[in-house]
Amino acid sequence: MVNLSVKLNNLIFKNPVMTASGTFGYGIEYNRFFDIGLLGGIIVKGLSLNPRQGNPPPRIIETPCGMLNSIGLQNIGYNKFVSDILPQFDNIDTNLIVNIYGSEIGEFVELASKLNNYKQISALEVNVSCPNVKAGGATFGKDPEVIFVLVSSIKKVCEKPIIVKLTPNVTDIALIAQAAQSAKADAVSLINTITGMVIDTKTKKPFLGNKFGGLSGPAIYPVGLRMVYETYEKINIPIIGVGGINSPDIAIQYLLAGASLIQIGTANFVEPDISLKIIDGIMRYLENEEIDDVSKLVGLAHN
Amino acid sequence: MQTLVLSNDKVANDIYCLKLQKPYGFDYKPGQFLMIKVNNLNEPLLRRPFSIAKAVSSIDIYYKIVGLGTKILSALKNGEYIDITGPFGNNFEIKYKRLALVGGGIGVAPLIGLKNFLDEQKIESECFFGFNTAKDCFVDFGSIATIDGSSGIKGTVIDMLAHLDNSYHVYACGPNAMLSALCKLADEKGFSVDVSLESNMACGFGVCLGCSVNTIKGYKQVCKDGPIFNYTEIIW
Numbered sequence: 001m002v003n004l005s006v007k008l009n010n011l012i013f014k015n016p017v018m019t020a021s022g023t024f025g026y027g028i029e030y031n032r033f034f035d036i037g038l039l040g041g042i043i044v045k046g047l048s049l050n051p052r053q054g055n056p057p058p059r060i061i062e063t064p065c066g067m068l069n070s071i072g073l074q075n076i077g078y079n080k081f082v083s084d085i086l087p088q089f090d091n092i093d094t095n096l097i098v099n100i101y102g103s104e105i106g107e108f109v110e111l112a113s114k115l116n117n118y119k120q121i122s123a124l125e126v127n128v129s130c131p132n133v134k135a136g137g138a139t140f141g142k143d144p145e146v147i148f149v150l151v152s153s154i155k156k157v158c159e160k161p162i163i164v165k166l167t168p169n170v171t172d173i174a175l176i177a178q179a180a181q182s183a184k185a186d187a188v189s190l191i192n193t194i195t196g197m198v199i200d201t202k203t204k205k206p207f208l209g210n211k212f213g214g215l216s217g218p219a220i221y222p223v224g225l226r227m228v229y230e231t232y233e234k235i236n237i238p239i240i241g242v243g244g245i246n247s248p249d250i251a252i253q254y255l256l257a258g259a260s261l262i263q264i265g266t267a268n269f270v271e272p273d274i275s276l277k278i279i280d281g282i283m284r285y286l287e288n289e290e291i292d293d294v295s296k297l298v299g300l301a302h303n
Numbered sequence: 304m305q306t307l308v309l310s311n312d313k314v315a316n317d318i319y320c321l322k323l324q325k326p327y328g329f330d331y332k333p334g335q336f337l338m339i340k341v342n343n344l345n346e347p348l349l350r351r352p353f354s355i356a357k358a359v360s361s362i363d364i365y366y367k368i369v370g371l372g373t374k375i376l377s378a379l380k381n382g383e384y385i386d387i388t389g390p391f392g393n394n395f396e397i398k399y400k401r402l403a404l405v406g407g408g409i410g411v412a413p414l415i416g417l418k419n420f421l422d423e424q425k426i427e428s429e430c431f432f433g434f435n436t437a438k439d440c441f442v443d444f445g446s447i448a449t450i451d452g453s454s455g456i457k458g459t460v461i462d463m464l465a466h467l468d469n470s471y472h473v474y475a476c477g478p479n480a481m482l483s484a485l486c487k488l489a490d491e492k493g494f495s496v497d498v499s500l501e502s503n504m505a506c507g508f509g510v511c512l513g514c515s516v517n518t519i520k521g522y523k524q525v526c527k528d529g530p531i532f533n534y535t536e537i538i539w
């Protein structure tokens with residue numbers, strides 16, 4: 001038997017496969033397709049203190065081997081999440097990770113301290129790809145000093161493991177990962193979507209209501225993989241790989257590049273039970289390669 | 304779910320009828336749709352939404368070739384398999400009024416299932432369908448209008464609706480120009496209208512939040528809160 005389980009601090013993941021924020025709703029929606037308790041973890045849609053309407057439509061458009069989205073972090077807000085969603089996780093045997101964001105540091109901290117009280121939640125994933133209102137709309141995730149202050153502040157109020165989700169829209173992602181590590185983040189996840197746009201040649205205007213969107217899907221996997229590989233050489237905390245994974249082969253590439261865990265995003269829309277196929281594929285790969293523990297794959301692509 | 308293709312025949316200009324083997328226990332309500340993965344490659348990546356026109360002995364879908372996905376779909380042969388998810392979405396609610404079904408072009412597709420259902424329930428309804436020319440027409444019932452007069456009356460589907468008053472409820476699906484003309488008429492004559500809307504979709508079951516439409520109660524998801532909406536709800 002091969003061991004698929006992965007440890008992150010005190011948390012045990014039964015396998016390295018999780019579902020990415022914004023691509024798996026609140027998890028429950030997928031129960032019609034398969035038993036979500038079989039997953040290593042579920043990361044729910046980005047949550048903010050107050051409900052958010054999101055961006056004007058159209059919000060998505062398909063691009064070659066990928067898609068652009070400008071959802072604008074539409075979500076039900078903290079109150080509704082803890083009253084309506086959390087109780088449904090009482091008996092689901094997987095790690096529930098809540099992806100959080102705010103428009104200023106205080107908002108992140110308040111949300112993290114409130115969520116710290118709920119036993120159903122295993123960890124928080126901090127989405128730093130959103131605009132920072134106080135810093136004039138620049139993205140939190142682009143400034144290592146801001147990341148340091150943000151993560152240190154959250155760590156002070158929340159005992160649960162803190163995962164920092166990094167944006168690829170920077171010059172040196174490893175530098176940002178190092179800032180997160182210095183602030184005692186427990187792990188980093190990368191990558192979020194890559195900024196892009198599509199112009200409608202009929203109207204001669206940007207297609208998306210928000211002009212720009214985030215590129216995801218198989219088109220971006222080589223980029224995410226390269227960033228995981230680079231970051232692995234610069235930090236010691238675990239890396240969670242995400243970006244374009246839609247087959248066991250790509251998932252295994254991420255592990256080899258240095259990811260301890262992986263997340264499936266856009267592929268959930270196309271094949272709702274893709275995660276199970278990937279768990280199965282990783283298992284079979286390990287058996288064929290006669291490797292008895294998935295953690296032995298991590299970082300093997302490096303010298 | 305892998306589903307067997309029973310037939311996939313051209314029924315009008317650029318319009319095909321795809322018949323799929325009905326999976327055991329498959330149940331749907333008129334107005335609902337399926338998400339179809341047209342091949343098992345990365346291109347096109349996402350599933351495509353199609354209304355279920357009928358699901359009596361087989362699942363029937365009428366589709367028009369508009370791009371890569373529908374082009375690939377048109378090459379499917381009977382005996383091959385195709386992956387579907389669904390049925391998704393809400394359904395047409397039956398109102399206790401005189402009922403009229405109004406469709407334009409490929410928008411007629413979801414109304415076929417509704418007509419079928421109403422007939423089964425012995426509920427009377429009137430059907431009005433508009434096409435550009437006789438070659439685009441793929442239905443064999445209802446009153447037809449064509450822009451060039453090659454079939455039925457010459458004009459648009461709206462030209463056949465002068466008699467509708469506030470005793471009517473209309474179910475509509477079609478191009479935006481048709482829907483906005485219909486809604487203008489509804490405002491004048493006082494009949495009510497439910498429309499089946501379209502939007503780009505990634506998931507089809509409410510998780511990507513990509514298919515939003517602006518309504519008087521804020522953004523709603525076409526795939527989950529719709530595709531059927533009362534027209535007064537929508538901010539056009």
Ligand SMILES: Cc1cc2nc3c(=O)[nH]c(=O)nc-3n(C[C@H](O)[C@H](O)[C@H](O)COP(=O)(O)OP(=O)(O)OC[C@H]3O[C@@H](n4cnc5c(N)ncnc54)[C@H](O)[C@@H]3O)c2cc1C
Binds near residue numbers: 355372503
């Ligand atoms: C709930 C719902 C039910 C539908 N039912 C049917 C049906 O029964 N029969 C049918 O033929 N079509 C139906 N459609 C539209 C169908 O989904 C699109 O035509 C299809 O996705 C186009 O895919 P493609 O790859 O061929 O075109 P793409 O390459 O994706 O696009 C080609 C062109 O088609 C246009 N297009 C793409 N998607 C849509 C859309 N959703 N609506 C209008 N234009 C679009 C684009 O603007 C583009 O110019 C439905 C859509 C929805 C949301």
Ligand SMILES: Cc1cc2nc3c(=O)[nH]c(=O)nc-3n(C[C@H](O)[C@H](O)[C@H](O)COP(=O)(O)O)c2cc1C
Binds near residue numbers: 020127193511512513
């Ligand atoms: C529709 C959509 C919504 C997303 N919403 C969020 C979000 O709320 N928070 C977040 O951190 N990432 C969000 N993401 C990013 C994904 O979690 C993931 O990082 C990205 O899509 C790359 O992975 P993929 O190529 O496997 O989809 C979203 C992605 C998509 C496609």
Ligand code: FES
Binds near residue numbers: 505509
């Ligand atoms: S298509 Fe994904 S939410 Fe509607």
